[in-house]
Structures are given as structure tokens and as C-alpha cells.
Amino acid sequence: MTPRPERFEPPTWRAADAPTFAVVGKVNMGKSAVLATLLEEDDDAIIRISDEPGETTRCQRLSLTLDGVERLRFIDTPGFQQPIEALRAIRELAARPERGPGPGDLARFVERYADTETFVDECALLAPILEGAGVIYVVDPCVRLHDAFIAEIEILRLSAGPRLAVLNPKGETAPAYESAWRAELGKAFNLVRTFNAFAARFDARRELLAALNQIDERDRDHLSDTLERLDTEWVQRREEAAELIADCLARALTHTERTSYVDEATPETARRAALAEAHRRYFAAIADLERETTDRLLGVYRHRHTKAHLQPVLAEDIDLTEADTWQRFGLDRRQLTFAGAATGAAGVGWIDIATAGHTLGLATLFGGGVGGALAWFKGDALPSLNLSIGRRATLGGRALTVGPPKSPNFAWILFDLILLRYRAILGLTHAERRRDGLVAASGSRGAAKEGVVAQLPAERQKRLARWFKALAKDVETHRSDGEARAAIEATLAEVERRPAGPND
Ligand SMILES: Nc1nc2c(ncn2[C@@H]2O[C@H](COP(=O)(O)OP(=O)(O)O)[C@@H](O)[C@H]2O)c(=O)[nH]1
Ligand SMILES: [Mg+2]
Secondary structure (H helix, E strand, O other), X not given: OOOOOHHHOOXXXXXOOOOEEEEEOXXXXXXXXXXXXXXXXXXXXXXXXXXXXOOOOOOEEEEEEEOOEEEEEEEEOOOEOOHHHHHHHHHHHOOOHHHOOOHHHHHHHHHHHOOOOOXXXXXXXXHHHHOOOEEEEEEOOOOOOOXXXXXXXXHHHOOOOOEEEEEOOOOOOOOOOHHHHHHHHXXXXXEEEEOOOOXXXXXXXXXXXXXXXXXXXXXXXXXXXXXXHHXXXXXXHHHHHHHHHHHHHHHHHHOOEEEEEEOOOOHHHHHHHHXXXXXXXXXXXXXXXXXXXXXXXXXXXXXXXXXXXXOOOOOOOOOOOOHHHHHHOOOOHHHOOOOHHHHOOOOHHHHHHHHHHHHHOHHHHHHOOOOOOHHHHXXXXXXXXXXXXXXXXXXXXXXXXXXXXXXXXXXXXXXXXXXXXXXXXXXXXXXXXXXXXXXXXXXXXXXXXXXXXXXXXXXXXXXXHHHHHHHHHOHHHHOOOHHHHHHHHHHHHHHHHOOOOOOO
């Protein structure tokens, strides 16, 4: 007997201990995108999402892993190429044609064509289903329901396992054909759910997994347990995020830059130059810290390929005293509210900086080459950052320390900015791969303008204000403060409930 060609050996797609689902549908409906978002996989090398039809030519195994254990398995498939012809072939092969095709005829179809060059994709996508995998059928309800789709649905109806249909609307507007799709899908699927691969956040992911539980009676306990673990892991991530943010604040609020200068013939000139350099370094260090924290938060939420980039560099001639400058950033001076009310606001300069920070990101403001951040802060007309400055004489010269800012608002500005970053991170999906980096808080309006901290309960504001003060006095003793950590965590939970708007 001649050995069978390799592709005849059926691989075992189904996992012994993890419920398995084949993700099927026409090419380009967003099957891979749905899986990328559902499984939080942003790596092109692992899940390829592409406009080019037919890029996926083989089935691919992907897992939902929690605590290092595969809990659910998904098979990404190439998708249907010739559903109408395939359905005709299945009907022709039907054991009892007078009754129409039955479940056994799917196997007959694969057996007949697996060895040929015909229906290659259909055979590939049916293989895991014939092994008993459930079906997740992905369609775009913005696309008209035509005969080829009806043939796909008819083929999938013959499968024996649980079947879920997922509407992934790719268009911007309300899906034009949703009701037609739902009516047709209702005949062949246990459940129909909407899941927008480019918009789904944690709740939507959880709902889709819960839908699997509803349709898959075989594995109900396992799926319930999986959902519980998913929730636990989500809380752990928030705890980790709170720790990173607390650490960033503690470091930023106590950071200083040292410099020295020599008392030469023109000591005042030397002093100014040294001071300017120390200011520049101070702002650069804070911007780095903010960027580093944002990158680590992206990591906590499994965004391995998105980085916190700088915003586009501002024009050097920007002048915060000009009304049209404010308008350029969508700001109205009268609306400039800030947590200052609760924390004892400093002068107008502070409000200016707070707002500019929200809008542009501290990284831009401090690190973005705005003639050095000093262009923003020097001169009476412009806001002043007012860093603490220490001086002492050294051998043959003087030493200077710069930072931290004197105003208590600095902590709130930073905290607010990080919260906006956090919100933007939670709004990212793993399917929509933003290689241009996280652009949160850029030119934002609406909620971002008011910020988050201004709306915190007064009790929590007070608790955090006490912590900020304590840090400034003695960072080592107060760095890990359980209550402050809990206040940050509670704030993160609230931010998660307020989704980022389209402009945030
Ligand atoms: N706007 C938008 N585009 C999507 C969505 N899902 C997928 N796409 C795009 O549609 C194309 C095909 O997606 P892909 O997941 O590769 O489809 P597949 O062939 O079914 O796996 C890609 O260009 C995706 O970026 C979505 O929810 N919204
Ligand atoms: Mg694909």
C-alpha cells in the first residue's frame, strides 16, 4: 500500500481538555481579527490580519491560556472559497438524496475531495468540525446576504457540534443587512452575537466567551470556570497597573536633577545656563518616566507591539497667551477646570500647564523639542513650572538641584495624564494594530479636557493628596501605601467603566 500524502493524515485539531471551536466564514470577514481581539494577540506573526484575500491557506491553532493552562482552543481557518459549488457537491454525494444531505455527508465530502485540488479550503475548514469542534461563523452584517452566504450557512447547519454566529460589523454606520442576516442565521445557529473586532473591550470579550458557554452543553462547567479565571486575571492586571502607576508617581514627585557651575567672570550667565540645562534634563526625565510607565501598562494589557510614542512636535513659536492658540487645541480658557478646586489650586500658570498637559501629553510638553520645554515656561507672560531650586557652594563653584515642582497640582496633572493613557490602552483592540503608537490624550476634547481626577469622590482626592504630600517628605517610608494603592485601583476600575470617546 502506498503511503498517503501528508495532508491525508488528519491532525488532531481538537484538544482533549479544552473545548475547541473552528472559526469559519468567507475570506475577509474578519475571522482572524475576531480571534486576535478575543485572545489579545497583537502579533502579526501569530495572527495575520490582512486585506489580501486567501493569505490564510491552512488551519491554525490558537488558545485562550489562563494560569499557563490552555482553557479554550480556536482553529482559525482559511474560509470558504466556493460554498455554492461545495454545497452542490455535498448534495450529490448525499447518502439519501431524497431527504437532502445529513451530517454524515460532510464527512463523505471531505473524504472525496481531501486528496484533490478541488475544494481545498472547504476541506481544510471542515476538518476540525468533523473532529467535533464547535463552529464560530463570522460574518459582516454590512455586506449583503447573497446566495454564497446562504450556501455557507447550509453547509454549517450539517455540522454536529454547537454553533455560534458572530456579526463583526466592519462599516462605520449601522449594519444595513443585520436583520436579514439574523433571520437567516437564526435557522442554523444556536445563538447570534455581535462582536466588533475593532471595538470590543473586556466586557464584550467576556460576553462572547459566555455565549460559548450558552451553546456548548458538553463543557459548561469548564467554561464557567474559565470565565471565573478570566475575571480573576482581570483584577490582577488592575492591581499590577495600580502598582506601576503608584511607583511612577512616587518617582516623579521626588525626582531632582543636579548640576554645577563654576563662578567665572560672569557668574550670573553661568548660573542661568546651568539652570536651563537642569530644567531641560528634569523635564526630559519626567517625560521618560511617563513614557516608560505607559509602555509597561501596555505590556500588562498584552499590547506587545504598541508603544507610547511622542506626539508630533509642536511649533516653536507657540504662545499660550494667544487666544487662537488655545482654540487650536480645542480649549476655552473659561472652561479650564482642574482638580485644583479640591487641592488648593495655584495660579493661572498652573491651570495652563494642567490643560496643556492633558491635551498634548507631558511627553510633548516636556520632551518634544519645543525649543526645550523652557520656551513654554520662561518669561512672565507664560506659565511657570516653578521647580524647587537648591543651591550650595562647592569647591571652585556652585551646585544646583532642580525639582520637584513646588505646586501640589503637579501630582494631579501627572496622575490625570496617566489615567487618560490607561483609558486609551483599555480602548485599544488587539486586532487594530496601531504601529504608529498610542496617541492618547492628543488634541482630545470632551471628557479628556475635564480630566478624571477632577471628578473623583472628595474622600479619595483627600486620601491621595495626603499621600502625595507624604511622598514629598519621605518617599522611602510612604512609597507603598496600601490605602493609596486601593484609591488608585478604585479609580482605575472607574476609568474602565468610562470608555474612551472617538477623539480621546
Ligand atoms: N474596520 C474594521 N475592519 C476590520 C474588522 N475586522 C476585520 N477588519 C479588516 O478586514 C480585513 C480582513 O480581516 P481578517 O481578520 O484578516 O479576515 P479573515 O480573512 O476573515 O481572517 C482586514 O483588513 C482587517 O483589518 C472590524 O471589526 N472593523
Ligand atoms: Mg484570516
